[in-house]
Amino acid sequence: MPTRFSKTRKHRGHVSAGYGRVGKHRKSPGGRGMAGGQHHHRTNIDKYHPGYFGKVGMRYFHKTQQQFWKPTINLDKLWSLVPAEKRDAYLSGSKTDTAPVIDLLPLGYSKVLGKGRLPQIPVVVRARYFSRDAEQKIKEAGGVVELVA
Structure with a gap:
């Protein structure tokens, strides 16, 4: 992609370049990492990582x-x-x-x-x-x- 079409060129002269004055390109709206895996990111987890949450079978303590x-x-x-x-x-x-x-x-x-x-x-x-x-x-x-x- 030519430089003249890049986002940084387009945002020249617009103070915060689309990232807002308060948060300033910090924090993530969906949370970080696996945050929301059982809530707002559930569809992604169920689709691409089936079986990630929950338990199966019995635990074996001190298994040698x-x-x-x-x-x-x-x-x-x-x-x-x-x-x-x-x-x-x-x-x-x-x-x-x-x-x-x-x-x-x-x-x-x-x-x-x-x-x-x-x-x-x-x-x-x-x-x-x-x-x-x-x-x-x-x-x-x-x-x-x-x-x-």
């Missing part, structure tokens, strides 16, 4: 997050946790004297879920929890399930 720590991993991702050179050796069949041990706790997982398939190679899996399907599939592949505290 560590009690609910249970990161999961599916069977189809298990072998990705084995280092690449070892994985290739086991999957190619060149290394059959030992089975890989996958300890999930130090890797940040505590539960194994049963999605996907495992290659028919024995593997020892250590975790705190196993779903029924995961345990069954690991054993079918000739592997061992170890529960760790």
Whole structure:
């Protein structure tokens, strides 16, 4: 927009430039921030921020997050946790004297879920929890399930 059409140019010579003599471009007519969210700004809040006001469910006082720590991993991702050179050796069949041990706790997982398939190679899996399907599939592949505290 050219400067000559700007508001400041248009208001030259008009003392307070549209902002009044008393308030002088201070304060906001609708309030500041979330003021009026339940009153005169309600339509905006309801439209663009549904569920902002009100309560749902019960409160849980002194909730310890560590009690609910249970990161999961599916069977189809298990072998990705084995280092690449070892994985290739086991999957190619060149290394059959030992089975890989996958300890999930130090890797940040505590539960194994049963999605996907495992290659028919024995593997020892250590975790705190196993779903029924995961345990069954690991054993079918000739592997061992170890529960760790």
